[in-house]
Amino acid sequence: MTKTIRTAIGLMSGTSMDGIDIALLRTDGQNVVERGPSMGIAYDPSFRDRLKRALVAARDLTDRTARPGDLSAVERTLTLRHAVAVSDFLYRHDLSPGEIDVIGFHGQTVLHRPDEALTVQLGDGALLAKTTGIPVVFDMRANDMVHGGQGAPLIPVYHAALAASAGQALPTVFVNIGGISNLTFIGRNGEIVAYDSGPGNTLIDQWVEMHTGAAYDQDGEIASTGKVLPSLADRYLGSSFFSSNQRRSLDRNDFLPPQKGEAGLADGARTLAHVTAAAILKSAKHLPEPPALYIVCGGGRLNRVIMQDLLDLARVENARVIAAEEAGFDGDAMEAEAWAYLAVRSLLNLPLTFPGTTGVAAAVTGGVLSMPENQGSCAPPNVFPCRKPPG
Ligand SMILES: Nc1ncnc2c1ncn2[C@@H]1O[C@H](COP(=O)(O)OP(=O)(O)OP(=O)(O)O)[C@@H](O)[C@H]1O
Numbered sequence: 243m244t245k246t247i248r249t250a251i252g253l254m255s256g257t258s259m260d261g262i263d264i265a266l267l268r269t270d271g272q273n274v275v276e277r278g279p280s281m282g283i284a285y286d287p288s289f290r291d292r293l294k295r296a297l298v299a300a301r302d303l304t305d306r307t308a309r310p311g312d313l314s315a316v317e318r319t320l321t322l323r324h325a326v327a328v329s330d331f332l333y334r335h336d337l338s339p340g341e342i343d344v345i346g347f348h349g350q351t352v353l354h355r356p357d358e359a360l361t362v363q364l365g366d367g368a369l370l371a372k373t374t375g376i377p378v379v380f381d382m383r384a385n386d387m388v389h390g391g392q393g394a395p396l397i398p399v400y401h402a403a404l405a406a407s408a409g410q411a412l413p414t415v416f417v418n419i420g421g422i423s424n425l426t427f428i429g430r431n432g433e434i435v436a437y438d439s440g441p442g443n444t445l446i447d448q449w450v451e452m453h454t455g456a457a458y459d460q461d462g463e464i465a466s467t468g469k470v471l472p473s474l475a476d477r478y479l480g481s482s483f484f485s486s487n488q489r490r491s492l493d494r495n496d497f498l499p500p501q502k503g504e505a506g507l508a509d510g511a512r513t514l515a516h517v518t519a520a521a522i523l524k525s526a527k528h529l530p531e532p533p534a535l536y537i538v539c540g541g542g543r544l545n546r547v548i549m550q551d552l553l554d555l556a557r558v559e560n561a562r563v564i565a566a567e568e569a570g571f572d573g574d575a576m577e578a579e580a581w582a583y584l585a586v587r588s589l590l591n592l593p594l595t596f597p598g599t600t601g602v603a604a605a606v607t608g609g610v611l612s613m614p615e616n617q618g619s620c621a622p623p624n625v626f627p628c629r630k631p632p633g
């Protein structure tokens with residue numbers, strides 16, 4: 243039986259809040275994965291500031307659908323920016339909306355409290371579907387939480403498909419170093435174990451920004467001139483997050499940067515780069531077996547100090563570290579590709595998360611489907627009751 247291959251676009255606005263990643267994928271939602279073009283669209287500094295203020299405004303939310311204050315306007319602007327990104331992308335690649343079966347829309351996480359089963363992503367799927375003329379699957383984390391999961395990470399099922407389609411030797415481990423870092427272990431028989439592994443770039447980004455105004459430490463230049471401050475590093479690495487037997491998904495604010503006076507710029511950046519690398523190795527201790535290979539994706543792989551520390555720490559454990567590109571993947575587009583893949587799985591009512599990835603009680607699908615012809619939003623079978631059509 244031939245499987246239907248769908249053409250999907252994935253849209254990711256991650257915890258770094260640096261912009262929108264967009265990627266095209268052709269997939270059957272299982273092991274057929276044909277990667278298409280991708281691009282990144284950076285947010286301008288004033289929109290990043292607005293998103294940061296949205297995080298503060300979201301802090302006291304107890305109802306995930308509430309949008310007090312500016313949150314409603316930010317959600318609309320964010321969604322329309324995604325619509326523009328889709329339109330630019332289609333134009334650039336000479337594609338029409340009719341050639342795209344579905345968009346997987348992550349939105350912007352503004353609050354994530356797995357202990358309270360509360361996760362909030364700004365992003366209006368109905369508006370995006372209406373503006374682009376393409377069906378949209380969004381809100382893919384919530385159903386996992388309804389069933390007792392951490393709501394993150396969701397990318398592991400895509401890592402597994404990518405590894406299978408590329409004939410990657412198993413076992414292997416994918417590491418994503420975004421704002422937060424996460425690990426996916428794929429065992430010899432394809433079994434997946436995954437979880438958030440610690441702060442990624444978020445501490446370095448905030449540290450560098452508070453001193454220089456720059457959004458991040460380009461290539462790790464600043465960190466490369468500093469030295470690791472052991473007491474500061476230990477403060478982060480001594481967190482019970484690493485030693486607990488329970489794996490927890492992280493909110494961007496679970497780890498906060500040092501106070502400005504606690505270190506000089508370079509020593510602080512060097513120490514935080516070390517914390518990022520060491521956190522990954524510490525968290526890897528909870529994997530079913532010691533990894534032999536780490537495949538690194540996400541913006542953190544471009545910070546040479548983080549990568550060197552990872553290499554050095556992994557070497558002690560006889561493990562190799564390579565950038566995603568060395569394994570034939572795209573380390574910048576992988577999350578956007580994943581959201582395209584997850585959207586197709588959602589359409590097919592296939593599971594997005596598993597007990598081994600989010601701690602969910604049993605494998606579950608997720609996501610809400612919004613059709614462009616203004617029919618309102620509707621979850622795939624067995625997820626949520628359909629939402630009322632807007633207006
Ligand atoms: N050339 C570079 N040198 C150093 N760091 C870089 C470079 N390019 C990107 N980064 C880092 O990568 C970050 C963005 O990474 P990425 O897009 O993978 O994160 P994200 O998707 O927003 O986060 P998450 O995966 O947590 O949702 C930037 O904030 C910056 O810290």
Ligand SMILES: CC(=O)N[C@H]1[C@@H]2OC[C@@H](O2)[C@@H](O)[C@@H]1O[C@H](C)C(=O)O
Pocket residue numbers: 256257351354361393394395396397398420421422423424438491492577
């Ligand atoms: C709540 C939320 O948005 N979590 C993000 C964040 O960024 C990295 C890490 O923390 C991961 O758990 C997740 O994103 C990835 C893409 C995921 O769900 O797989």
